[in-house]
Amino acid sequence: MDRVAFSCTCGTVAGHVGVTSPGAGNHVVCHCPDCRTAELALDQPDPDPDGVEIWQTTPDCIKIEQGADRLAILRLSPKGLYRWHATCCNAPMFNTLRSPRLAFAGIAAARLSDTAPLGPVIGHAFMGKPGGGYRHTGFARVGARVLRMMLRANLSGKWRRTPFFDTDGQPRADIRVLSRDERMAHQRH
Secondary structure (H helix, E strand, C coil), rough: EEEEEEEEECCEEEEEEEEHHHHHHHECCCCCCCHHEEEEEECEEEEEEEECCEECHHHHHHHECCCHHHHHEECCCCCCEEEECCCCCCCCEEEECCCCCCCCEEHHHHHHHHHHHHCCCCCCEEEECCCCCEEEEEEEHHHHHHHHHHHHHHHCCCCCCCCCCCCCCCCCCHHHHHHCHHHHHHHCC
């Protein structure tokens, strides 16, 4: 297994992610408006048109070795994805769902010391189409692998080994939900 180091931009939040093989997760690029809005809301460079590169895995593979107290959660809506970022430098770090039983974590590939162990990008999501709408590549493969990862984590009990939630299922960070006006201010067309 490769232990791939990660850190926020300033190095305050750091750890590693275990990557047993490229097939153990999904190396994807998301082009959705929400990923773009989150990057802009955290004062990051606009990822358009390249998208946001992500390694999708389960939370038990992520070990935060320092700076966990510097993580916060940004939500774009009251029911939105948990977008974990470092408060020290506003670096986007992880995405999770809102319950530890939904054992899913995406780590921003830009935070990884080396993306070679992830293998090639196998999917692109929410690419704009001429005239409107979206298209995806590799979506069926990526979706099936995410469901298998989550199911395995639930059946094995690995869902309990998470750096993101306490034993009561509460997130280990403060949550800020963008208001509609804040969200609109960060959306660029």
